[in-house]
Amino acid sequence: xxxxxxxxxxxxxxxxxxxxxxxxxxxxxxxxxxxxxxxxxxxxxxxxxxxxxxxxxxxxxxxxxxxxxxxxxxxxxxxxxxxxxxxxxxxxxxxxxxxxxxxxxxxxxxxxxxxxxxxxxxxxxxxxxxxxxxxxxxxxxxxxxxxxxxxxxxxxxxxxxxxxxxxxxxxxxxxxxxxxxxxxxxxxxxxxxxxxxxxxxxxx
Amino acid sequence: xxxxxxxxxxxxxxxxxxxxxxxxxxxxxxxxxxxxxxxxxxxxxxxxxxxxxxxxxxxxxxxxxxxxxxxxxxxxxxxxxxxxxxxxxxxxxxxxxxxxxxxxxxxxxxxxxxxxxxxxxxxxxxxxxxxxxxxxxxxxxxxxxxxxxxxxxxxxxxxxxxxxxxxxxxxxxxxxxxxxxxxxxxxxxxxxxxxxxxxxxxxx
DNA sequence: CCTTGTGAAGTGGTTCACAGCT
DNA sequence: AGCTGTGAACCACTTCACAAGG
Numbered sequence: 001x002x003x004x005x006x007x008x009x010x011x012x013x014x015x016x017x018x019x020x021x022x023x024x025x026x027x028x029x030x031x032x033x034x035x036x037x038x039x040x041x042x043x044x045x046x047x048x049x050x051x052x053x054x055x056x057x058x059x060x061x062x063x064x065x066x067x068x069x070x071x072x073x074x075x076x077x078x079x080x081x082x083x084x085x086x087x088x089x090x091x092x093x094x095x096x097x098x099x100x101x102x103x104x105x106x107x108x109x110x111x112x113x114x115x116x117x118x119x120x121x122x123x124x125x126x127x128x129x130x131x132x133x134x135x136x137x138x139x140x141x142x143x144x145x146x147x148x149x150x151x152x153x154x155x156x157x158x159x160x161x162x163x164x165x166x167x168x169x170x171x172x173x174x175x176x177x178x179x180x181x182x183x184x185x186x187x188x189x190x191x192x193x194x195x196x197x198x199x200x201x202x203x204x
Numbered sequence: 205x206x207x208x209x210x211x212x213x214x215x216x217x218x219x220x221x222x223x224x225x226x227x228x229x230x231x232x233x234x235x236x237x238x239x240x241x242x243x244x245x246x247x248x249x250x251x252x253x254x255x256x257x258x259x260x261x262x263x264x265x266x267x268x269x270x271x272x273x274x275x276x277x278x279x280x281x282x283x284x285x286x287x288x289x290x291x292x293x294x295x296x297x298x299x300x301x302x303x304x305x306x307x308x309x310x311x312x313x314x315x316x317x318x319x320x321x322x323x324x325x326x327x328x329x330x331x332x333x334x335x336x337x338x339x340x341x342x343x344x345x346x347x348x349x350x351x352x353x354x355x356x357x358x359x360x361x362x363x364x365x366x367x368x369x370x371x372x373x374x375x376x377x378x379x380x381x382x383x384x385x386x387x388x389x390x391x392x393x394x395x396x397x398x399x400x401x402x403x404x405x406x407x408x
Numbered sequence: 409c410c411t412t413g414t415g416a417a418g419t420g421g422t423t424c425a426c427a428g429c430t
Numbered sequence: 431a432g433c434t435g436t437g438a439a440c441c442a443c444t445t446c447a448c449a450a451g452g
Contacts, residue, residue, distance in 0.1 A: 003398050007391040052429045052434045069394050070401020088288030094390045163396035179399045181392050186298045187211040188385050190273050192367035194207050195383045197274020256412045256451050
């Protein structure tokens with residue numbers, strides 16, 4: 001099943017005006033930008049939580065999606081790399097709201113170590129493994145320069161991290177059981193450039 | 205065709221050690237993390253740029269991918285929203301390297317307007333439309349809070365922007381001809397949480 | 409002989425359309 | 431009567447396997 005779509009549905013439900021306590025697949029699909037049939041297939045995978053002739057109870061559906069995504073617990077995470085991006089991520093309110101808690105921020109630069117970012121003290125990357133282990137983080141964000149990312153990923157994996165969100169442009173080599181999602185700004189822009197280019201010269 | 209994969213191949217080619225002037229589909233596929241057959245299909249779409257029995261000439265292939273993605277020109281872009289993330293993006297070196305040039309940075313906060321970010325002066329969002337128009341930007345990055353994103357997107361579209369990279373968590377409503385790519389940190393983390401959750405309770 | 413390029417076969421995901429419930 | 435849940439049909443993408451060509 002396409003997990004990212006569940007996340008989109010969840011956001012749509014959370015952005016609904018307060019009074020709305022039920023919604024049809026047509027309306028929710030419209031909001032989420034997918035076809036009604038696809039939405040119903042996706043939701044039916046969670047179980048039969050709709051009511052025929054009526055629609056979906058928004059509160060109930062929200063809970064079921066959060067449960068499916070594993071958002072009913074709080075997941076501790078660490079952020080490695082306290083450059084501009086790392087700091088932006090550390091400050092990001094959305095994390096806590098969605099059930100993620102930043103339990104450590106790290107950098108290799110001795111000048112940065114000891115600084116405070118959003119209430120946390122920046123620790124040296126050497127302290128990464130024991131900190132991850134002790135604080136039970138199995139989720140990590142890599143926001144280092146590309147050269148450093150692979151070594152960080154290996155340290156994280158060795159310390160028990162099984163899910164990595166990678167903002168470095170490198171493709172990481174990790175053990176089989178570790179999941180990596182890569183967010184690459186250059187790739188995103190290049191895809192958009194492709195469309196601009198296409199629009200400018202449709203025939204080739 | 206899957207455009208993001210071309211971007212990945214391009215990066216792999218660019219990360220190759222200097223001496224390497226040819227590469228086989230097996231080796232490049234390994235680096236890119238795809239199957240050799242898929243890589244060959246993808247590349248054959250660009251034309252017959254490989255040499256049977258030998259492989260691909262790295263320099264030539266790099267150029268062909270860049271040409272296909274529209275990276276042989278330089279694309280002016282604007283960034284709206286100079287919070288932590290917007291600033292991080294404005295400082296990001298990768299943009300210029302890959303053929304993107306930031307020609308304007310904007311914020312709605314009067315306290316921020318006039319500050320310098322990476323050599324550019326922050327302008328008020330009211331100045332967005334004429335600036336986009338005059339500087340020929342058809343590509344924009346939205347890094348505003350979610351509440352502001354829709355209005356910014358509409359202003360951008362009206363001013364001639366046809367490709368938007370959206371970091372706000374909102375789903376944007378835009379005219380048919382405008383392409384939007386959404387990067388949502390919460391969604392990425394939620395997908396990773398799903399895998400953690402699965403690993404913890406495989407049977408449900 | 410080695411590696412690409414590509415039809416053919418296979419796979420997974422999307423849409424259709426209607427039966428089944430409320 | 432209305433809307434969900436879902437098998438069946440459909441479509442796009444992936445892999446296979448081998449012919450074509452340096």
